[in-house]
Amino acid sequence: MTQPHEVEILLVEDNPSDAELTLRALKQRNLANQVFVCHDGAEALEFFFGDGSHALREIGVVPKVILLDLKLPKVDGLEVLRRLKEEARTKSIPVVVLTSSREEPDIARAYRLGANSYIVKPVDFEAFARAVSDVGLYWLLLNHPPR
Amino acid sequence: MTRLPRDWSIERKLPSFFSALLLVVVLVMLGAAYQQVRTAALTFASERVKRSTKEWVNASLRSTAQQRTQLATLVGDPGIRDFVASKGTRGRDWALAAMRRVAPDNAPNVAMELWDTGGHRLVLRGDSAFASDPAPLPASDSGVVSPYRVQHDTLLLSDMQAVVRQGTEGAVIGRVVVIRRLNVSAVARQTLTGISGGDMSLLIGNAAGDPWTDLEKIIPAPPAAVRVVHDSAIAVSYERGDAKIGAAARIPGTPIMFISELSRRQVLAPTRVYLRRMSLIAAVIVLVGALGAWWVSRRITKPLRHLTTAAAAIASGELAQHVDIPGTDELGRLGRSFNVMASEVQRARSNLEHQVAERTQALRETNAELEAFSYSVSHDLRAPLRAIHGFARILLEDHGAELQPEAKRVLGVIDENTRRMGQLIDDLLAFSRLGRKELETGRVDMTDLVRSVADEVRRTAGDRPLEITIGPLPPARGDRDMLRQAVTNLLDNAAKFTRRRAPGQIEVGHRADGAETVYYVKDNGAGFDPRYAGKLFGVFQRLHRAEEFEGTGVGLAIVQRVVQRHGGRVWAEGQLEAGATFFFTLRGASDA
Numbered sequence: 001m002t003q004p005h006e007v008e009i010l011l012v013e014d015n016p017s018d019a020e021l022t023l024r025a026l027k028q029r030n031l032a033n034q035v036f037v038c039h040d041g042a043e044a045l046e047f048f049f050g051d052g053s054h055a056l057r058e059i060g061v062v063p064k065v066i067l068l069d070l071k072l073p074k075v076d077g078l079e080v081l082r083r084l085k086e087e088a089r090t091k092s093i094p095v096v097v098l099t100s101s102r103e104e105p106d107i108a109r110a111y112r113l114g115a116n117s118y119i120v121k122p123v124d125f126e127a128f129a130r131a132v133s134d135v136g137l138y139w140l141l142l143n144h145p146p147r
Numbered sequence: 148m149t150r151l152p153r154d155w156s157i158e159r160k161l162p163s164f165f166s167a168l169l170l171v172v173v174l175v176m177l178g179a180a181y182q183q184v185r186t187a188a189l190t191f192a193s194e195r196v197k198r199s200t201k202e203w204v205n206a207s208l209r210s211t212a213q214q215r216t217q218l219a220t221l222v223g224d225p226g227i228r229d230f231v232a233s234k235g236t237r238g239r240d241w242a243l244a245a246m247r248r249v250a251p252d253n254a255p256n257v258a259m260e261l262w263d264t265g266g267h268r269l270v271l272r273g274d275s276a277f278a279s280d281p282a283p284l285p286a287s288d289s290g291v292v293s294p295y296r297v298q299h300d301t302l303l304l305s306d307m308q309a310v311v312r313q314g315t316e317g318a319v320i321g322r323v324v325v326i327r328r329l330n331v332s333a334v335a336r337q338t339l340t341g342i343s344g345g346d347m348s349l350l351i352g353n354a355a356g357d358p359w360t361d362l363e364k365i366i367p368a369p370p371a372a373v374r375v376v377h378d379s380a381i382a383v384s385y386e387r388g389d390a391k392i393g394a395a396a397r398i399p400g401t402p403i404m405f406i407s408e409l410s411r412r413q414v415l416a417p418t419r420v421y422l423r424r425m426s427l428i429a430a431v432i433v434l435v436g437a438l439g440a441w442w443v444s445r446r447i448t449k450p451l452r453h454l455t456t457a458a459a460a461i462a463s464g465e466l467a468q469h470v471d472i473p474g475t476d477e478l479g480r481l482g483r484s485f486n487v488m489a490s491e492v493q494r495a496r497s498n499l500e501h502q503v504a505e506r507t508q509a510l511r512e513t514n515a516e517l518e519a520f521s522y523s524v525s526h527d528l529r530a531p532l533r534a535i536h537g538f539a540r541i542l543l544e545d546h547g548a549e550l551q552p553e554a555k556r557v558l559g560v561i562d563e564n565t566r567r568m569g570q571l572i573d574d575l576l577a578f579s580r581l582g583r584k585e586l587e588t589g590r591v592d593m594t595d596l597v598r599s600v601a602d603e604v605r606r607t608a609g610d611r612p613l614e615i616t617i618g619p620l621p622p623a624r625g626d627r628d629m630l631r632q633a634v635t636n637l638l639d640n641a642a643k644f645t646r647r648r649a650p651g652q653i654e655v656g657h658r659a660d661g662a663e664t665v666y667y668v669k670d671n672g673a674g675f676d677p678r679y680a681g682k683l684f685g686v687f688q689r690l691h692r693a694e695e696f697e698g699t700g701v702g703l704a705i706v707q708r709v710v711q712r713h714g715g716r717v718w719a720e721g722q723l724e725a726g727a728t729f730f731f732t733l734r735g736a737s738d739a
Contacts, residue, residue, distance in 0.1 A: 017534035024541065071526050100526040100533075102576060103518075104584075123529055123569030125537040 008034035008140060010063040012044045012080065013098075014072050018121070022067065022098075025129035031136040036063070041075025044068075045083060048090055062093060065139035067132075068115075070099040070106060078109055085114035094143065096135050158448040165440035166433060173429040180425060185418045189392065192414040193382030196394040199347055199407035204396045207405070211307075211398060214325065215290035218309040221249040222323055231261060231311045231321035235269035246272055246323075257304075258326040261311075264319060277304060277326050292401040294353040295329065303329040303360055305403065329360065336362040346413055350406040354397050369393070369406055384411065450478045454485055466493040514583065521579055528572055536565040567699075574701035577632075578686065581708050586626045590736045593620035593666065596627070597634055597655050604638045612650035613642060620657050621664050622736035625713045630733075633709040636702040637668045637729055643696055644672030644727070663715070664735055669728040674721040683719050706731070 009031065013019040019037055026032040038044040044066075066084070070077035077097065084090045096117040097110045107118050119135060122128045221227060226241040246259050258273035271278050277298070295303045304326055311321040329351065339362055340349050352359025352368055359368045368374070370385050373395050382394045393408030450472040457468040468489045472482030539561045547555065594617065601615045615638070623630065638653065645651030654669045675683065675690045682688045684707040687700040710717045710731045721727030 015530050015534075017537065018530060021533065021537040024537075100529040102573070103521070104580070121529070121533060123533045123536055123572070124566055125533070125540040128533060128537065 008064045009136060010036050010038065010044070010047065010066045012038045012041070012066065012068045012072065012077065014039050014069065018069070021125065021128060022132050025132035026136050028129065029133040029136060031133070031140060039073075041072040041077060041080045044072075044080045045075060048084065048087070062090075064094070064143075065135070066093055066095045067098045067135065068095055070097060070101055070110070078106075078113060081110065081113045081115060094139050096139065098132070098135070156448065157451070158444050161444035161447070162437055162440035166437035169436040169440075170433050173433055177422075177425055177429050181418065181422050184421050185415060188414055188418050192392050192409050192411075193394070195347065196382050196392060196407040196409055199349070200394040200396045200405050203349065203405045203407065204398055207398045207403075211290075211292065211401065214307055215309075217249045218290055218307060218323060218325065221245060222309045222311045223315075227261070227323075228311060228313065228320070231263060231269065232313060234263055234267070235261075239270070242270060243272065246270070256325055257328045260324045260326070261321060262324065263321045269321065273326075277302075277328065279306065279324060279326065290400075292398075292403065294355065294402040295351075295358055297358045297365060303331060303358060303365070305329070329362075331360050331362055331364060333363050346409060348408045348410075350393075350408060352404060352406075353402050354404040355402060369395075369408075373406060373408075374404060447478065450482060454482065457485065457489065461489060461492060466496055517579070518583070521576060524572065524576065529569065532565050532568055532572070536562065536569070539565070571699045571701075574699045574705075578701050578705055578708065581629065581632075581705060581712070584629070586629070586712060588625055589627065591623050591625055591627050591630055593623050593630075593657075596631055597638075600631065600634050600638050601653075601655075603635070604642050607639075608642055608651075611646065613645065613653070614650050615653045616655070618654075618656040620655070620666065621659075623664065623666075623733040624736045625733060629709045629712070633706045633731070634668075636706050640702055640729075641668055641670035641672060641727075643698070644674075644691075645670050646672075646696075648672060660732065662734065663732040665730055665732050667728050667730045669726065671726040674723050674725045674727045675719075676723050677721060680719055680721070684717065703729075 009026070011019060011022060013022065016039075019039075023032050023035060023037075026035060036047075038047055068077050068081060072080070077099070081095055081097070084093065084095060091114075094116040095114070096119060097115045098119050098121060099106070100121050101107075102120050110118050117135065119131055122131060224245045226238050227245055230238045230242040242261065246261075256273070258271065258277040260268055260272070260279060261270040262268050268278075290307060290309055292307045293305050295305045298304050306324050306326045308322050308324045310319045311323060312318065313320050336349075340347055348361055350359055350361050350366070350369060354374055356368045359366050369387050373383050373385050373393050375395070382392055384390065384392050387408070390411035391408045392411055392414060393406050395404055395406045397404045450470070453470045453472065457470050460468050466489065469486055470482050472479050539558050543550075543555065543558050543562075550558070597617050597620060601617060605613060605615065638655075641653045642651065645653065648671055652671045655666070656669070657664050657666045659665075673691065673696070679690050683690065684703045685700075686704040688704075689698065689700040691698075706729070707717050710733070713733055715732040715734070717729070717731040719727055719729045
């Protein structure tokens with residue numbers, strides 16, 4: 001498993017199947033080495049704002065992109081998104097909402113809270129793999145974050 | 148007469164009607180009363196002139212009879228007979244004394260004469276200025292009164308004569324003539340008319356004609372109409388200078404006639420005064436009546452106005468209305484009923500609002516549940532499906548080399564079915580979302596919309612020959628996104644079912660149908676059995692097997708839901724292998 005200080009992609013996903021499929025898609029593009037997976041919203045918050053008890057907190061580590069599911073145990077994705085975009089330190093990290101929900105209100109709220117992309121996970125695996133790897137490529141290789 | 152405007156209010160109609168009625172009644176009564184008073188005045192005047200004439204005639208008759216008796220005594224006197232028989236040669240003093248006894252030297256007698264049969268005047272006593280000259284015509288009997296004659300233009304004279312006989316039944320030997328003068332002067336007139344009341348005129352003259360006098364001066368004879376002698380005195384109307392009412396009567400046994408007359412104008416003067424006073428009173432009555440009617444109508448219409456205002460307020464939604472109409476009459480009862488009704492309406496409304504709020508809340512809860520359900524379906528159903536599909540693919544990709552062909556085929560079936568299940572979930576969610584989404588209504592250019600959808604369909608169709616003709620379409624009023632969805636589904640459908648035609652032909656057009664526009668999408672595709680036309684628009688209803696034409700059976704259900712949410716209708720016509728036409732109606736963009 002990748003160490004926190006090397007993280008380039010933070011994947012917040014509670015469904016292990018989806019997580020595995022996502023990692024596989026990223027791996028096909030050789031993007032899977034720097035991926036760190038959080039399994040619920042609380043873990044994601046711990047990663048950035050925690051007291052270190054879970055050994056996740058690593059001050060100064062800034063992933064290049066966060067892939068965020070919305071439907072998460074404990075703290076849901078929209079809440080995580082809100083907290084991230086409130087904090088100056090994490091505000092500029094691109095957040096791609098990667099979810100099964102096609103519901104308009106979810107999409108609208110996610111963008112209102114500052115999501116940078118909203119991607120509906122297709123059922124079709126090829127389409128899903130294409131979407132995930134495109135996102136990874138775009139945010140890691142093509143996008144230039146502010147220095 | 149101009150027609151009254153129809154929108155005259157009761158407040159104006161009632162007093163106007165009442166005043167007009169009052170005016171008519173008062174005028175009729177005034178007219179009738181005036182007529183009666185006038186008739187009474189005329190009757191009274193007639194009675195007066197009749198009575199006056201009768202009295203004058205009676206008085207004259209008495210004095211004439213007295214003079215006749217005196218004259219008979221005189222001519223029967225032996226001394227007079229002897230004097231006449233001697234042709235005035237003997238007993239002259241005796242005769243003069245006898246004559247003085249019979250007719251004193253005072254008015255109206257002004258002279259007395261004795262004539263013999265030879266036409267010689269034997270004696271003249273009194274004023275010689277009034278003497279007969281020549282001798283008056285001989286009278287055949289005693290006590291005959293002559294008509295009046297005028298002397299010196301101002302004097303009216305009449306004489307009475309009687310014959311003197313030789314012995315009691317002997318031959319006529321002479322005559323006695325008494326000449327009487329009628330006093331004509333202002334004083335005389337005033338004295339005499341004063342007896343009958345100052346307004347009455349007394350006329351005396353010959354029944355046969357001139358001369359006549361009103362006792363002040365000589366006047367022309369009154370009209371013959373009034374001088375006709377009747378059995379009893381009657382009053383007649385006639386003109387003499389002005390309109391008069393008079394009664395005439397002759398003194399019996401003489402040619403002399405009396406007329407008492409009144410001026411009609413004077414007789415009717417009091418009735419005119421009466422008319423003036425009564426008119427004034429009538430005007431006051433009408434005025435008071437009109438004011439009263441106005442007051443009454445105000446009393447009626449004021450509460451009505453209150454009611455009207457309150458009712459209008461209720462009609463416009465302000466339910467808290469209360470009218471204050473005191474009294475126990477019909478209006479008061481109406482007011483109380485109105486208040487009860489208003490509060491009932493208010494109560495019912497608030498009940499209704501309460502119920503609506505409750506139901507709305509319930510609906511909202513149901514809707515929220517439904518949303519949560521959809522969310523779960525969307526999220527929780529898709530995730531495992533994605534896993535099945537994903538891991539089946541991984542199995543095929545990573546371990547494909549180790550698998551038997553049959554195992555690969557089974558994996559392919561799993562792959563295909565998970566794909567279809569995914570599509571089914573997506574369509575189902577789209578369909579349920581359609582029912583919950585708010586309509587964002589606006590003007591939609593249908594030609595534009597259909598054209599852009601057709602471009603997409605053509606792109607999807609690839610190289611397949613597909614002709615899409617789009618007629619000019621009138622704009623519609625509706626939610627652009629939803630209508631786009633419906634049109635997309637219809638064109639996709641048409642493209643799908645014309646797949647085996649070369650070329651596939653699709654026509655989009657319209658026709659007007661009253662306020663609605665009927666749009667249609669016609670194709671030359673596989674068509675359908677018209678017996679199942681009713682099933683076309685049901686969710687998950689399919690008329691073709693999946694091997695022939697793929698699909699979930701939600702597309703047309705979405706079309707139907709979109710059109711119905713816009714208040715339109717949707718239907719289809721077609722034959723197996725002979726194409727299909729789908730119709731839907733929408734309101735025009737110009738409608739509000």
